[in-house]
Amino acid sequence: MFVTSTHAHITTWGIALILFIIALILHAKGNKVGFKVTQMILRVFYILVIITGGLLFIHNQSINPAMYGVKLLGGLLVLGFMEMILIRLSKGKRTGMFWILFIIFLLIVLYLGLKLPLGFHPFY
Numbered sequence: 001m002f003v004t005s006t007h008a009h010i011t012t013w014g015i016a017l018i019l020f021i022i023a024l025i026l027h028a029k030g031n032k033v034g035f036k037v038t039q040m041i042l043r044v045f046y047i048l049v050i051i052t053g054g055l056l057f058i059h060n061q062s063i064n065p066a067m068y069g070v071k072l073l074g075g076l077l078v079l080g081f082m083e084m085i086l087i088r089l090s091k092g093k094r095t096g097m098f099w100i101l102f103i104i105f106l107l108i109v110l111y112l113g114l115k116l117p118l119g120f121h122p123f124y
């Protein structure tokens, strides 16, 4: 199931992005407890994204090791920037640079994921 199907991976990063947005809304509304709880659940989903992506990587990277390597690194950075944005928001620090990096890397990772051989192929 996890070897060639990308469904579990898409589900986990999809839920992670939704939880990220919920955490941002809760922070904007000043709901500190809700924000903290959402952040904790989101961290579990980071791990699930890494496990599902990692399994896809282990079983398929020999198809194109360089591109799969960039996809893995990009995916980890996207998760890292999400975590940095939320931590810095909760500490009242500036997040501008991390937002720019998050958006750039999210676009790269979405493009690479869809371009690589498994799953959906909207670009060709």
Ligand code: HEM
Pocket: 006, 007, 009, 010, 013, 016, 049, 050, 051, 052, 053, 054, 056, 057, 058, 060, 068, 071, 072, 073, 074, 075, 076, 078, 079, 106, 109, 110, 111, 112, 113, 114, 115, 116, 117, 118, 119, 120, 121
């Ligand atoms: C928020 C973070 C991430 C996003 C938005 C994301 C997005 C995607 C997308 C859109 C696909 C293509 C799915 C399809 O065509 O059916 C994909 C596939 C994949 N992802 Fe991720 N991913 C993320 C994190 C990760 C991480 C952390 C890893 C590795 C640990 C990873 C490894 C992979 C691999 C190996 C594939 C299969 C590529 C293929 O052959 O199509 N991803 N991802």
